[in-house]
Amino acid sequence: MDTLVLFTLNATWQIAALALMALGLALVFGLLRIMNMAHGEFVMLGAYAPVLAAQLGLPALAAVPICLMMVGLTAWLVERLVVRHLYARMFDSLLATWALSILMRKGAELVFGRQFRNVASPLDGVTQIGAIGYPSYRLAVIALVLAGGLGLWLWYRRSATGLRLKAMVDNPALAQAVGINTARLSAMAFVSGCLMAGLAGMLLAPTLSISPGMGLDALIRSFFALIVGGLGSLEGLALGASVIGGLQSGLSAAFTQTAGYLGVLSLAILFLWRYPDGLYRRR
Amino acid sequence: MKRLLITTALGLSLGVAGAAMADVRLGVLVPDSGPAGLFGPSARQAAQLAAEDINTAGGINGEPVELIFADVGLPPAQAVQSVQRLWRAEGVQGFVGMHDSAVRAAIVGQLRGQVPYVYTAVYEGGECAPGTYVTGETPAQQLAPVIPWLAEHEGATNWYLIGNDYNWPRDTNAAAQEIIAASGGSVVGEEYVPLGSSDFDASLGRIRASGADAVLVTLVGGDSVGFNVAYAAFGLDAQALRLGTLIEENTLAGIGAANANRLFASMGFFASIDSDTARAYTDRLTAQFGADAAQPNGMGQSVYDGLMLMAALGNAAGSLDSDAVAAVADGASFSSPRGMATLDGNHVAQTIYLADGSSGAFEVVTSFDAVPSGVTCD
Numbered sequence: 001m002d003t004l005v006l007f008t009l010n011a012t013w014q015i016a017a018l019a020l021m022a023l024g025l026a027l028v029f030g031l032l033r034i035m036n037m038a039h040g041e042f043v044m045l046g047a048y049a050p051v052l053a054a055q056l057g058l059p060a061l062a063a064v065p066i067c068l069m070m071v072g073l074t075a076w077l078v079e080r081l082v083v084r085h086l087y088a089r090m091f092d093s094l095l096a097t098w099a100l101s102i103l104m105r106k107g108a109e110l111v112f113g114r115q116f117r118n119v120a121s122p123l124d125g126v127t128q129i130g131a132i133g134y135p136s137y138r139l140a141v142i143a144l145v146l147a148g149g150l151g152l153w154l155w156y157r158r159s160a161t162g163l164r165l166k167a168m169v170d171n172p173a174l175a176q177a178v179g180i181n182t183a184r185l186s187a188m189a190f191v192s193g194c195l196m197a198g199l200a201g202m203l204l205a206p207t208l209s210i211s212p213g214m215g216l217d218a219l220i221r222s223f224f225a226l227i228v229g230g231l232g233s234l235e236g237l238a239l240g241a242s243v244i245g246g247l248q249s250g251l252s253a254a255f256t257q258t259a260g261y262l263g264v265l266s267l268a269i270l271f272l273w274r275y276p277d278g279l280y281r282r283r
Numbered sequence: 284m285k286r287l288l289i290t291t292a293l294g295l296s297l298g299v300a301g302a303a304m305a306d307v308r309l310g311v312l313v314p315d316s317g318p319a320g321l322f323g324p325s326a327r328q329a330a331q332l333a334a335e336d337i338n339t340a341g342g343i344n345g346e347p348v349e350l351i352f353a354d355v356g357l358p359p360a361q362a363v364q365s366v367q368r369l370w371r372a373e374g375v376q377g378f379v380g381m382h383d384s385a386v387r388a389a390i391v392g393q394l395r396g397q398v399p400y401v402y403t404a405v406y407e408g409g410e411c412a413p414g415t416y417v418t419g420e421t422p423a424q425q426l427a428p429v430i431p432w433l434a435e436h437e438g439a440t441n442w443y444l445i446g447n448d449y450n451w452p453r454d455t456n457a458a459a460q461e462i463i464a465a466s467g468g469s470v471v472g473e474e475y476v477p478l479g480s481s482d483f484d485a486s487l488g489r490i491r492a493s494g495a496d497a498v499l500v501t502l503v504g505g506d507s508v509g510f511n512v513a514y515a516a517f518g519l520d521a522q523a524l525r526l527g528t529l530i531e532e533n534t535l536a537g538i539g540a541a542n543a544n545r546l547f548a549s550m551g552f553f554a555s556i557d558s559d560t561a562r563a564y565t566d567r568l569t570a571q572f573g574a575d576a577a578q579p580n581g582m583g584q585s586v587y588d589g590l591m592l593m594a595a596l597g598n599a600a601g602s603l604d605s606d607a608v609a610a611v612a613d614g615a616s617f618s619s620p621r622g623m624a625t626l627d628g629n630h631v632a633q634t635i636y637l638a639d640g641s642s643g644a645f646e647v648v649t650s651f652d653a654v655p656s657g658v659t660c661d
Contacts, residue, residue, distance in 0.1 A: 010484040116537025126518045135516035209508030252485035257476040
């Protein structure tokens with residue numbers, strides 16, 4: 001019984017963390033058809049926000065404005081200088097953002113140094129669930145992801161901006177003709193996606209090993225979730241994160257971590273090969 | 284007057300350049316890039332201090348040493364190209380290297396004992412190639428005195444072994460199995476995770492269920508950080524202490540004070556060793572490199588030991604000729620911030636420190652002198 005509770009909690013955590021991490025990537029791809037290979041570096045940048053806050057002797061909450069400013073500014077610059085010119089050129093944008101990811105990683109090595117950093121968890125200790133003590137901070141993040149995901153889903157369905165975004169995705173030319181400023185909307189969408197990545201990094205920072213190279217892992221895991229779930233929708237993201245996170249947790253618990261990775265890799269290859277549209281689109 | 288000054292300056296610089304040609308050139312192989320790139324700056328600074336100390340003491344057989352650096356944080360095939368260039372084109376007479384074992388195997392194959400080569404990184408033990416000398420800590424050194432000590436003072440008897448899946452953790456755990464059994468403890472679990480793992484939840488569940496009261500961590504770099512952070516988040520630090528054989532100052536900084544309760548590390552060097560030579564070493568780093576001084580740590584500092592051993596060998600043999608060095612190697616000794624070390628066979632017997640990282644900074648709790656490497660070569 002305890003084992004089952006622990007497994008369920010671990011799987012839920014993996015899924016929530018993965019969905020959080022992959023959200024920005026899904027957003028940018030879904031709305032702009034840009035596979036942002038520098039996604040992981042925006043996660044990394046966000047993870048350094050609480051490090052900086054602690055270094056400056058500021059309270060933990062100061063990490064939020066630092067993260068928004070640091071990531072937002074970088075994303076805005078990147079949109080202006082690089083991404084803006086590559087909308088609707090999927091392969092070119094992939095190469096350009098890959099180069100960008102290397103640049104950002106090396107930039108972080110220069111600015112922050114190569115060494116590992118740590119972020120003290122703002123919510124210490126464990127919460128007893130039956131006989132299981134589970135990290136309180138993880139439970140808080142799970143709740144936040146559920147609430148945030150639901151809110152975002154409702155907003156996208158009901159708000160005017162959501163409608164304009166859908167119009168832009170469906171038919172950019174027509175959207176522009178009816179007076180939607182697609183250039184501005186695209187820029188907003190890109191920056192928002194990067195901000196999501198940054199906030200994910202900031203929220204997950206107390207549970208991760210923080211270094212300039214941490215983005216690659218975030219990108220790869222997010223990418224797998226999107227492949228399986230189907231690119232570019234919140235429903236697909238939730239589904240993909242559940243399958244990937246659940247499979248990895250299950251195989252790791254039942255066998256070894258090696259089995260977990262093998263399972264995830266095999267599934268990702270299978271989907272790329274046989275079902276490139278992912279689970280959600282096929283229904 | 285002005286002309287005279289210029290001529291003198293010119294003469295001096297030419298003189299220096301002339302002397303440089305006669306210097307003993309030593310190749311220093313450090314990881315500037317790759318996964319161990321973090322240790323590049325501290326390794327280079329250690330080498331510079333060593334060169335100063337060697338030259339102040341009269342160099343090698345009266346000739347000052349000159350260091351030529353090369354980046355070996357690369358795949359072995361590329362790393363040996365740098366070694367080849369230093370050896371053949373730059374006239375390097377001896378190599379000191381701090382890098383992984385795959386690169387070491389490639390370098391040994393390339394040099395074939397024709398040039399003395401000192402390997403300084405913590406490693407799995409067993410290197411017996413002629414002309415190769417090892418200052419790096421072996422599993423036997425890091426564990427044989429420490430596991431019984433932890434049993435006696437911390438009540439650690441039921442060990443869980445977790446490491447990355449490659450030869451260093453596996454060989455370390457093989458040594459650990461014997462030492463734990465000999466000290467009356469038992470191994471309650473052993474597992475290996477792929478390099479680059481970030482999810483340790485399943486392992487942590489198994490550690491809890493095993494009833495372990497001690498965990499031997501042979502995960503490296505970011506994996507070690509991620510594991511230790513999650514370990515503390517689950518409150519496992521109350522159940523079992525942790526002992527790491529490659530948790531140095533940078534890894535501990537990534538883990539953080541909040542997650543380091545009852546985290547021990549066993550190595551030949553910590554920046555906080557309480558001795559005059561160790562304090563002098565870290566003070567010199569700060570004085571010389573100022574804001575650029577890299578965090579001193581056992582991996583980087585090991586290059587200092589390597590160069591000191593090279594100088595001791597060259598002085599004892601009268602040259603760096605590989606046969607002459609081999610003839611005098613056994614028993615050669617040198618001192619470093621770690622203490623005294625003596626070559627026994629081709630490995631050193633050295634002081635091992637056990638440090639407690641609970642406060643977020645290492646505090647040395649005890650040390651063991653002249654610990655043998657456990658490697659015997661025929």
